[in-house]
Amino acid sequence: MGVAVSGWRLAREVAQAGHLGVVSGTAMDAVLSRVLQDGDPGGHYRRALAHFPSPAMAGRVLEKYFVEGGKAPDAPYKPIPKLTLETARAGQELAVLGNFAEVWLAKEDLGTDAVVGINCLEKVQMATPTALLGAMLAGVDYVLMGAGIPREIPQLLRALAAGRPGSITADVAGGSIRRTVSVDPADLLGEDLPSLVRPDFLAIVSVDQLASYLHRDPDIRPDGFVVERPPAGGHSAPPRGKLQLDEGGEPVYGSRDEADLAKMAALGLPFWMAGAYGTPEQVAEALRAGAVGVQVGTLFALSLDSGLAAGARGQLLDQLRSGELTVRNDPRASPTGFPFKVATLEGSASQTEVYEARPRLCDLSYLRQPYEREDGEVGYRCASEPVHMYLKKGGTEEETRGRKCLCNGLMANIGLGQHRKDGYVEDILVTLGQDLAGAKELIKRYAHGWRAVHALQYLQEHLPGVRLAAV
Numbered sequence: 001m002g003v004a005v006s007g008w009r010l011a012r013e014v015a016q017a018g019h020l021g022v023v024s025g026t027a028m029d030a031v032l033s034r035v036l037q038d039g040d041p042g043g044h045y046r047r048a049l050a051h052f053p054s055p056a057m058a059g060r061v062l063e064k065y066f067v068e069g070g071k072a073p074d075a076p077y078k079p080i081p082k083l084t085l086e087t088a089r090a091g092q093e094l095a096v097l098g099n100f101a102e103v104w105l106a107k108e109d110l111g112t113d114a115v116v117g118i119n120c121l122e123k124v125q126m127a128t129p130t131a132l133l134g135a136m137l138a139g140v141d142y143v144l145m146g147a148g149i150p151r152e153i154p155q156l157l158r159a160l161a162a163g164r165p166g167s168i169t170a171d172v173a174g175g176s177i178r179r180t181v182s183v184d185p186a187d188l189l190g191e192d193l194p195s196l197v198r199p200d201f202l203a204i205v206s207v208d209q210l211a212s213y214l215h216r217d218p219d220i221r222p223d224g225f226v227v228e229r230p231p232a233g234g235h236s237a238p239p240r241g242k243l244q245l246d247e248g249g250e251p252v253y254g255s256r257d258e259a260d261l262a263k264m265a266a267l268g269l270p271f272w273m274a275g276a277y278g279t280p281e282q283v284a285e286a287l288r289a290g291a292v293g294v295q296v297g298t299l300f301a302l303s304l305d306s307g308l309a310a311g312a313r314g315q316l317l318d319q320l321r322s323g324e325l326t327v328r329n330d331p332r333a334s335p336t337g338f339p340f341k342v343a344t345l346e347g348s349a350s351q352t353e354v355y356e357a358r359p360r361l362c363d364l365s366y367l368r369q370p371y372e373r374e375d376g377e378v379g380y381r382c383a384s385e386p387v388h389m390y391l392k393k394g395g396t397e398e399e400t401r402g403r404k405c406l407c408n409g410l411m412a413n414i415g416l417g418q419h420r421k422d423g424y425v426e427d428i429l430v431t432l433g434q435d436l437a438g439a440k441e442l443i444k445r446y447a448h449g450w451r452a453v454h455a456l457q458y459l460q461e462h463l464p465g466v467r468l469a470a471v
Contacts, residue, residue: 001233038071084370
């Protein structure tokens with residue numbers, strides 16, 4: 001539920017009910033800048049920034065982006081600094097503040113018993129150190145990460161908790177030299193840097209072999225796991241072995257793509273199950289297999305507490321009522337190369353003709369891939385950018401086919417889509433999980449839509465007291 005669909009309001013509701021509420025840590029710099037340009041309705045983000053330990057840093061962001069009363073509806077949003085291996089200081093500050101504000105609002109006045117986590121993507125490495133620093137400054141309790149092998153996150157969290165510079169290795173295509181992405185808390189905040197507490201880290205894995213690898217070495221060992229099965233929404237691990245597609249053009253998964261839960265339990269660390277655990281029966285099944293709880297996305301993404309814009313949610317619920325809602329696992333949509341679930345909605349970028357009418361560009365650039373140029377310097381490319389630009393940077397035409405701009409589509413989902421100077425407005429591109437059984441039951445019970453608390457009550461019908469995570 002990236003880019004603020006799993007926003008602070010939803011996470012707060014879940015945490016207040018005694019479960020793990022998780023905010024998205026993806027693109028929070030863009031979210032903060034655009035909400036401020038819209039006038040910060042309700043004053044929530046300004047309230048959070050008033051509690052940031054460095055008033056000077058918060059003041060710089062407010063001065064640059066806040067528009068009293070909001071910008072004109074058809075005016076473009078200001079661009080923000082792009083992520084690089086060495087993101088400009090202004091970009092680092094914006095990212096730290098965006099993630100701080102999201103976690104702070106989710107935890108505001110909830111007390112010490114309420115727990116809030118943040119979910120980041122291994123594939124968005126250039127955003128990770130600043131995102132986690134911002135979350136830790138707000139007292140985040142858990143960090144969750146998947147979409148890759150997050151082996152360096154425990155070390156990063158330890159460094160930041162000690163107030164030291166933290167870094168992770170950057171995946172640079174064709175790179176012959178080790179590159180890193182870093183953040184220095186003391187340099188950014190100076191004397192305003194408070195003491196920090198290391199949050200627990202949950203690695204999101206698809207198979208037990210990856211969990212065993214991470215568990216083997218204490219330096220990279222997480223505090224627990226989320227075992228995410230193929231039906232889960234958003235990005236998912238590609239099938240192991242040679243990629244095969246079914247008649248609908250979707251990846252085919254088999255037994256090799258399922259974790260051995262007995263081996264997961266034998267590791268001795270807590271684990272949650274994700275991907276098709278959106279009914280009471282599935283929750284009970286997870287607990288019988290040794291899990292301590294479940295991670296659920298779709299039921300909460302569709303809830304009235306999520307960050308989805310009213311129009312997008314209304315269209316999804318209408319299709320759910322009529323039984324027409326479908327979610328396709330698109331092997332080509334994401335420029336990362338990972339399969340990505342896309343809800344098929346009329347007038348959205350899920351439709352080929354709608355997306356092909358979009359000007360092909362990459363300006364938010366969260367999924368850009370660093371690559372080593374012939375001169376040894378690092379360049380950046382995205383398979384969703386204009387084809388001729390991608391080819392000029394050493395990419396292939398095959399890599400660009402079917403790729404969609406997830407960054408702009410996901411921003412549009414939450415009502416913060418860009419308005420271009422030529423009049424073009426970004427279309428939505430919604431991701432959900434493919435198991436809709438729980439959602440279909442809830443729409444029968446709550447014809448006009450349900451709240452997060454209703455989803456929690458439904459999931460616990462057979463086992464009151466089970467611990468859930470809304471991610």
